[in-house]
Amino acid sequence: MAELKLKLQLMHGGEIAMGPGKAELLDAIEATGSISAAARSMGMSYRRAWMLADTMNRCFAQALIETHPGGGKQSGARLTEAGKRAREAYAALVEMAQAGADGVALSALTRMLRD
Amino acid sequence: MAELKLKLQLMHGGEIAMGPGKAELLDAIEATGSISAAARSMGMSYRRAWMLADTMNRCFAQALIETHPGGGKQSGARLTEAGKRAREAYAALVEMAQAGADGVALSALTRMLRD
Numbered sequence: 001m002a003e004l005k006l007k008l009q010l011m012h013g014g015e016i017a018m019g020p021g022k023a024e025l026l027d028a029i030e031a032t033g034s035i036s037a038a039a040r041s042m043g044m045s046y047r048r049a050w051m052l053a054d055t056m057n058r059c060f061a062q063a064l065i066e067t068h069p070g071g072g073k074q075s076g077a078r079l080t081e082a083g084k085r086a087r088e089a090y091a092a093l094v095e096m097a098q099a100g101a102d103g104v105a106l107s108a109l110t111r112m113l114r115d
Numbered sequence: 116m117a118e119l120k121l122k123l124q125l126m127h128g129g130e131i132a133m134g135p136g137k138a139e140l141l142d143a144i145e146a147t148g149s150i151s152a153a154a155r156s157m158g159m160s161y162r163r164a165w166m167l168a169d170t171m172n173r174c175f176a177q178a179l180i181e182t183h184p185g186g187g188k189q190s191g192a193r194l195t196e197a198g199k200r201a202r203e204a205y206a207a208l209v210e211m212a213q214a215g216a217d218g219v220a221l222s223a224l225t226r227m228l229r230d
Contacts, residue, residue, distance in 0.1 A: 001127060003125075012117050012229070059228060059229060082227060085223070089227070095220075112197060112204070113174060114173070
């Protein structure tokens with residue numbers, strides 16, 4: 001019945017360089033091949049998705065997302081090698097934090113909850 | 116320049132039994148001795164603070180906060196023994212999660228940020 005929700009945000013100069021929403025957007029861009037389709041799949045406006053992508057690209061030394069404006073097959077967006085590495089490192093970070101949290105303190109707190 | 120923000124929420128039957136705001140409220144009640152003063156010190160409405168306190172008291176088997184309505188010295192609120200234990204367990208949980216996160220994945224991600 002009890003569940004622990006963990007949210008990790010990597011801040012960089014007052015901006016969120018990476019967090020749950022941005023990580024999900026990276027996944028959706030990889031899955032759909034465009035920012036607009038990724039936004040739609042997340043129920044998010046194109047403008048909001050574009051701003052999240054722009055923030056990531058500005059916070060990281062190398063862009064995480066590559067866009068190909070214009071029509072035809074080149075249209076769309078995809079993750080760069082840096083984007084794939086950042087996505088993996090963030091997933092590992094969340095997993096490590098969850099593993100760290102999963103100990104005696106969590107058991108103690110969970111045991112105190114109402115049945 | 117980079118900083119990791121970690122937010123842990125212990126969910127119980129669709130409600131947040133404990134999280135950063137509720138932990139801060141417990142601290143403020145302990146420091147001020149009343150829900151209204153705690154709310155003021157956090158820039159929060161009395162109604163909101165009362166609802167957070169009520170949620171905690173309902174989610175845990177034993178109430179975390181004890182109120183003494185009425186005037187005089189008995190007026191106010193304080194943490195029960197269960198409240199103090201829950202506060203400590205949550206702090207330990209956050210510390211453990213942070214320690215877990217503080218590893219190679221965080222270094223890898225941080226190194227990728229713009230200088």
